Amino acid sequence: MTEVPITRYRRHRFPAEIIAHAVWLYYRFPLSLRDVEDLLAERGIDVSFQTVSEWAAKFGLKFAYQFRRRSRGSFTDKWHLDEMVVSIKGKKYWLWRAVDANGYILDALLQSHRNRKAALRLVRKLLKSQGAVPRVMVTDKLRSYSAAKAEFIPSVEHRSHKGLNNRAENSHLPVRRRERRMMRFKSPRQCQRFVSAHSQIANLFHLHRKHLTAADYRQLRAHAVTTWREVTLSIEA
Missing domain, CATH: 3.30.420.10 (Ribonuclease H-like superfamily/Ribonuclease H)
Known part of the structure; x- marks a missing residue:
């Protein structure tokens, strides 16, 4: 059985999936850096909150830039x-x-x-x-x-x-x-960097849940997660 190759960002010890997941937790939910550290530790990933901070600062804007490019022209007038x-x-x-x-x-x-x-x-x-x-x-x-x-x-x-x-x-x-x-x-x-990254990631997962059926919401959520993975695992860093 052929193993799926692990995606890595250059000069980073942890796989891209772990880094992207940490950045997603930090920007997607109202969590502190130490909260993200504890959530990763529960999964057996030993990372300090300082490292999470560096990942969020470095990759947050990179991811946000790609989401902005994808959404250009899709907003109302x-x-x-x-x-x-x-x-x-x-x-x-x-x-x-x-x-x-x-x-x-x-x-x-x-x-x-x-x-x-x-x-x-x-x-x-x-x-x-x-x-x-x-x-x-x-x-x-x-x-x-x-x-x-x-x-x-x-x-x-x-x-x-x-x-x-x-x-x-x-x-x-x-x-x-x-x-x-x-x-x-x-x-x-720090404030400008945070809001610039947070706004684009929030847009991706802004699904207007109260106007959707449960099936439609799950479908849109799955699409948002797929888009997240496509962008975060294909980016050069």
Whole structure:
């Protein structure tokens, strides 16, 4: 009987399957690095939480980039934009986020200001990453959004009302949970790196379960897991 060859990343002692599984646990669920270490230990895999941290930092963005490429052009043309405050070492930052009408995260950008310049940067980044112009842009009452719209997409319909933007506000909740679990972000770089990877991995497993039958949900979940394995085990690292 022929044995299946073990996939390995270059210069890494553990097989790619173990590394990918550790990264999946960390970004898919609200777990700390030590939680992931314990879960792997229960499976007989002796890895320190520092190693898990290095894997998450190195491979999280690599995986996210591939998922972003695969999903390009598959989002709706209605964008919801919002921002939330993040405290890092006593300094206030703003995490700007855009989601589509189905709750899929288009992009997330940490910035030190909540003004016109920051809104311009977000919209510019969105247009570049999505390669398309939205039909509708939904925001709260922050005037910076109107300035960014007038600068880049003046013909797009703009709905500015706090009550219409629950979709974007709800998308902040998973990051809030992780922020508490991580006992706050340690630096702006760590925060940006985490949300960039987390958003794309969350999109892959965002299956709208309450609108599906059990059979349909299992089928979509299996497809998401298959996609995860295809990407993580084929990547060059």
